[in-house]
Amino acid sequence: MTNIDTSFNFEIRKSKIDAQSLSEDLRTDKGLGGIVIFEGRVRNQSEGKEVLKLEYESYKELAESEGKKILKEALAKYAQVKSVICIHGEGEMEPGDLAVWVGAASPHRDEAFQACRYVIEAVKHRLPIWKKETFKTGEAHWVNCREHHAIPCN
Amino acid sequence: MTNIDTSFNFEIRKSKIDAQSLSEDLRTDKGLGGIVIFEGRVRNQSEGKEVLKLEYESYKELAESEGKKILKEALAKYAQVKSVICIHGEGEMEPGDLAVWVGAASPHRDEAFQACRYVIEAVKHRLPIWKKETFKTGEAHWVNCREHHAIPCN
Amino acid sequence: MSAQAPIKHIKVRYFALLREERGLDLEEIDTTAHTLEQLYKELANRYRFSLEANSLAVSQDDNFAAWGDSIKDGSTIVFIPPVAGG
Amino acid sequence: MSAQAPIKHIKVRYFALLREERGLDLEEIDTTAHTLEQLYKELANRYRFSLEANSLAVSQDDNFAAWGDSIKDGSTIVFIPPVAGG
Numbered sequence: 001m002t003n004i005d006t007s008f009n010f011e012i013r014k015s016k017i018d019a020q021s022l023s024e025d026l027r028t029d030k031g032l033g034g035i036v037i038f039e040g041r042v043r044n045q046s047e048g049k050e051v052l053k054l055e056y057e058s059y060k061e062l063a064e065s066e067g068k069k070i071l072k073e074a075l076a077k078y079a080q081v082k083s084v085i086c087i088h089g090e091g092e093m094e095p096g097d098l099a100v101w102v103g104a105a106s107p108h109r110d111e112a113f114q115a116c117r118y119v120i121e122a123v124k125h126r127l128p129i130w131k132k133e134t135f136k137t138g139e140a141h142w143v144n145c146r147e148h149h150a151i152p153c154n
Numbered sequence: 155m156t157n158i159d160t161s162f163n164f165e166i167r168k169s170k171i172d173a174q175s176l177s178e179d180l181r182t183d184k185g186l187g188g189i190v191i192f193e194g195r196v197r198n199q200s201e202g203k204e205v206l207k208l209e210y211e212s213y214k215e216l217a218e219s220e221g222k223k224i225l226k227e228a229l230a231k232y233a234q235v236k237s238v239i240c241i242h243g244e245g246e247m248e249p250g251d252l253a254v255w256v257g258a259a260s261p262h263r264d265e266a267f268q269a270c271r272y273v274i275e276a277v278k279h280r281l282p283i284w285k286k287e288t289f290k291t292g293e294a295h296w297v298n299c300r301e302h303h304a305i306p307c308n
Numbered sequence: 309m310s311a312q313a314p315i316k317h318i319k320v321r322y323f324a325l326l327r328e329e330r331g332l333d334l335e336e337i338d339t340t341a342h343t344l345e346q347l348y349k350e351l352a353n354r355y356r357f358s359l360e361a362n363s364l365a366v367s368q369d370d371n372f373a374a375w376g377d378s379i380k381d382g383s384t385i386v387f388i389p390p391v392a393g394g
Numbered sequence: 395m396s397a398q399a400p401i402k403h404i405k406v407r408y409f410a411l412l413r414e415e416r417g418l419d420l421e422e423i424d425t426t427a428h429t430l431e432q433l434y435k436e437l438a439n440r441y442r443f444s445l446e447a448n449s450l451a452v453s454q455d456d457n458f459a460a461w462g463d464s465i466k467d468g469s470t471i472v473f474i475p476p477v478a479g480g
Contacts, residue, residue, distance in 0.1 A: 059472055062458070124477075124478075129477055129478070142478075
C-alpha cells in the first residue's frame with residue numbers, strides 16, 4: 001500500500017480479537033466513507049445441540065499466505081476499496097467469542113459490501129483452518145471434516 | 155420482539171454515535187453468529203472538493219416512524235435475522251464522523267449481509283433526512299436537493 | 309356568486325432548502341386550497357420556492373401523503389425535499 | 395532387478411482429524427513414493443486414515459500443490475482435511 005492511511009492486514013491470531021481497535025484501523029483514511037464489517041461469532045448451538053466450546057486449529061503459514069492473497073484479490077476486484085483487514089482466531093473459544101473479523105472500507109458503500117462478502121466467503125472455503133466442536137453432552141467432532149469438499153487447489 | 159436478547163432500534167440521534175456500544179447491543183443473543191455492520195462516515199471530499207463540514211437535518215417524527223418500518227421490513231424479508239439496529243446522526247459533523255450505523259445479526263451470514271444492505275439502501279432513499287455540505291472554499295449546498303427524485307410515497 | 313371554499317387552519321413545517329427559502333421552520337396559515345398539491349402551488353408561488361412539486365414528497369400529520377389528498381383542518385403539513393440520508 | 399526408486403527424506407505435518415488419527419503433528423520419514431498422491435495412499439494405508447484423498451487438499455513447502463506433483467527431497471508436506479474456517 002502506498003497510502004499510509006490505508007490498512008491491509010491478514011492474520012491468524014491466538015489472542016482475543018479486539019473488534020473495536022480493528023475498526024479504528026479501518027477508519028484512518030477520511031476519504032473512505034463506506035465501511036462494512038463482518039463479525040463471525042461462536043454460536044451457542046449447532047445441529048440442534050448446545051455448544052460448550054469450539055477449538056480452532058490452523059496451518060498458520062499457509063493460512064496467512066492464502067489469506068493475504070484473498071485480500072489482494074478483493075482489492076483488485078473492487079478497485080475503490082482501499083482498506084481491508086481480516087483476522088481469524090485460533091485456539092479455544094466459547095459461545096459469543098469472536099472467531100473471525102473482516103472489514104472493508106471504500107469511498108462508497110457498494111464495493112465495501114461486496115469486498116467484505118468476497119473475503120469472508122473465500123476465507124471460509126479456502127483457508128486451512130479447522131474447528132472442533134464440543135457439545136454440552138460431551139460429544140465432540142471436527143466440523144465438516146467428513147462432509148465437505150477439499151480446498152480447491154491453485 | 156419476544157426474545158429479550160434480541161435488539162430492535164431505530165433512532166435519529168443528536169449526540170455522537172458510539173459504534174462500539176451499538177455493536178455490543180447486537181451481540182447479546184449468542185445464537186446469532188453472523189453480524190454485519192455498515193458505518194457511513196463523513197468523507198473529506200465530495201465532487202472533487204475538500205469538505206469542511208456537513209450538517210444533517212431531519213424531520214424526526216416521520217424519519218423515526220419510517221425507519222422503524224424499514225427495520226420491520228428487513229426482519230420480515232430475512233426471517234433468520236433477529237436483531238437489527240440503525241442509528242442516524244443529526245446536526246453538525248466533520249470528516250471522519252459517524253453519520254449512520256446499521257447492524258444486523260443472524261445465525262448465519264448470508265441473511266445478515268442482505269438485511270444490513272436492505273436497511274442502508276432504504277434509509278438513504280426513504281427517510282426525510284437532508285445534508286448540507288460546506289466545502290473548504292466556503293461554498294455550501296444542500297446535497298441532492300435539486301438533482302434527485304422525491305421520496306416514493308406510500 | 310359561487311359557494312365559498314371552506315377555510316382550513318393548518319400548520320406547515322419547512323426543512324432544509326425549503327426552510328431556508330421560506331426563512332422559517334413553522335408557520336400557521338389559513339388556506340382555501342383543497343388538495344396538498346394546490347397548497348404547495350399556492351405557497352411556492354407566494355414564496356418563490358425553487359423546487360417543483362414533482363421533485364418533492366409530502367406528509368400530513370407525520371404520515372406520507374399523496375398530492376391529491378384533501379387538506380384536513382388542523383393538520384400539520386410538510387413538503388419533503390429530495391432526501392440525502394446516510 | 396528393476397532400478398531402485400530414489401529415497402527421499404521429508405517432513406509430514408498433520409492437522410485436525412489427521413493429527414488425531416496419526417497421534418502426532420509432525421514426523422520425518424523416508425519414502426520412495428514418487429507423487430504426493432502415492433505418499434498419501436502409503437500413509438493412509440499404514441495409519442488407517444479415515445479420509446479419502448479426494449476429500450483432501452495437499453501442500454508442499456507451504457504452497458498448495460497438485461496430487462500428481464513429484465515429492466521433493468527435504469520438503470514439508472501437509473495433507474489438508476476439508477476446512478471449516480469462520
